[in-house]
Amino acid sequence: MKKELINEMNLRIPALSVNESFARYAVSSFVSQLxxxxxxxxxxxxxxxxxxxxSVIHGYRDSKGDVFISVKYYxxxxxxxxxxxxxxxxxxxxKVTQPFYTGxxxxxxxxxxxxxxxxxxxxxxxxSVLGRGTAVILIKRLHKDx
Amino acid sequence: MQQxxxxxxxxxxxxxxxxxxxxxxxxxxxxxxxxxxNLYLYRAKTVIMDLSGVSFxxxxxLGLILGRxxxxxxxxxxxxxxxxxxxxxxILALAGTDRLITIKRTDETASHRYFNTEVKRG
Numbered sequence: 001m002k003k004e005l006i007n008e009m010n011l012r013i014p015a016l017s018v019n020e021s022f023a024r025y026a027v028s029s030f031v032s033q034l035x036x037x038x039x040x041x042x043x044x045x046x047x048x049x050x051x052x053x054x055s056v057i058h059g060y061r062d063s064k065g066d067v068f069i070s071v072k073y074y075x076x077x078x079x080x081x082x083x084x085x086x087x088x089x090x091x092x093x094x095k096v097t098q099p100f101y102t103g104x105x106x107x108x109x110x111x112x113x114x115x116x117x118x119x120x121x122x123x124x125x126x127x128s129v130l131g132r133g134t135a136v137i138l139i140k141r142l143h144k145d146x
Numbered sequence: 147m148q149q150x151x152x153x154x155x156x157x158x159x160x161x162x163x164x165x166x167x168x169x170x171x172x173x174x175x176x177x178x179x180x181x182x183x184n185l186y187l188y189r190a191k192t193v194i195m196d197l198s199g200v201s202f203x204x205x206x207x208l209g210l211i212l213g214r215x216x217x218x219x220x221x222x223x224x225x226x227x228x229x230x231x232x233x234x235x236x237i238l239a240l241a242g243t244d245r246l247i248t249i250k251r252t253d254e255t256a257s258h259r260y261f262n263t264e265v266k267r268g
Contacts, residue, residue, distance in 0.1 A: 045202060046237070053206065101240075112208055
């Protein structure tokens with residue numbers, strides 16, 4: 001059976017670190033409509049926080065810009081989260097997705113952002129063009145009642 | 147969302163750092179500065195980082211913990227993580243932190259007296 005789009009939200013926020021928490025709670029609040037488990041909601045908060053933080057730190061390198069967040073959920077209880085920026089883009093996607101790789105050693109972020117995003121979701125896709133920006137697409141399938 | 151903060155207590159060679167609230171990129175920097183000031187001030191043999199009050203943590207929090215672990219090692223002390231909740235434990239396990247740093251749990255919020263006794267016993 002073909003899955004159908006049930007609901008969607010779009011959010012545009014300035015790339016400010018203070019908005020990282022707003023973004024994760026806004027998305028988790030929206031996804032709560034699907035009655036997710038506590039673990040699922042914690043996973044969603046975490047991956048949104050990672051993606052938005054990457055846009056703030058690496059995409060815009062603490063300069064001005066907006067982060068665009070789109071969330072869609074479907075009839076099969078899958079949730080598609082897209083976090084997009086118009087920042088500097090990623091030169092080598094394979095390199096930045098390696099565990100413990102960090103482009104900001106002084107920031108002590110641990111280099112686990114993409115590893116967490118990949119592990120806490122069912123699918124992660126990164127699209128990036130140098131000088132144009134990056135989009136991280138995350139798909140998570142929520143539990144189904146027995 | 148809860149504002150991140152930390153409470154720091156020192157007693158007989160043991161520094162207890164109780165962190166609460168959300169640890170993310172935005173909150174990690176002021177926490178790091180406050181914790182490091184106290185690490186260098188007390189140079190404690192044992193540092194207990196009590197995470198029982200942490201409501202959210204992402205990789206920035208992980209970086210904060212690993213960075214403090216490194217500082218404590220440089221000061222020839224040892225660090226113990228106390229009472230991470232399930233979501234924090236999941237992040238710690240993913241990064242292998244649970245194999246690097248001792249993690250202890252108590253049945254309620256970290257009883258520092260319990261830890262002091264445990265630590266003195268070795």
